[in-house]
Amino acid sequence: xxxxxxxxxxxxxxxxxLQELASLWGDINIELEEVEAELQETYALxxxxxxxxxxxxxxxxxxxxxxxxxxxxxxDMDSMEGVPIEEFGGxxxx
Numbered sequence: 245x246x247x248x249x250x251x252x253x254x255x256x257x258x259x260x261x262l263q264e265l266a267s268l269w270g271d272i273n274i275e276l277e278e279v280e281a282e283l284q285e286t287y288a289l290x291x292x293x294x295x296x297x298x299x300x301x302x303x304x305x306x307x308x309x310x311x312x313x314x315x316x317x318x319x320d321m322d323s324m325e326g327v328p329i330e331e332f333g334g335x336x337x338x
Contacts (some may be wrong), residue, residue: 246326249324249325250298250322252293252296252321253294255319265294269295271317272317276310279301280302283299284298307323
């Protein structure tokens, strides 16, 4: 599986408090399992974006499904593929 990193912004949700906002990732995680993606880490951010999410997914189609799941919960995701530094040199040589 490939590692993906997403910067996430709350755009459409109405949340009573921060705990409710944070618990939303449990709901999203259930949907991720349906597309064989796995949430690795989630961080709350102070700044333009609200969360940094690290997840694994088998392919780009699954990443698209992850983005759709987040959107259903009022979130906007900018997803990027993460490449381990050890493998990055190999990309440059190709």
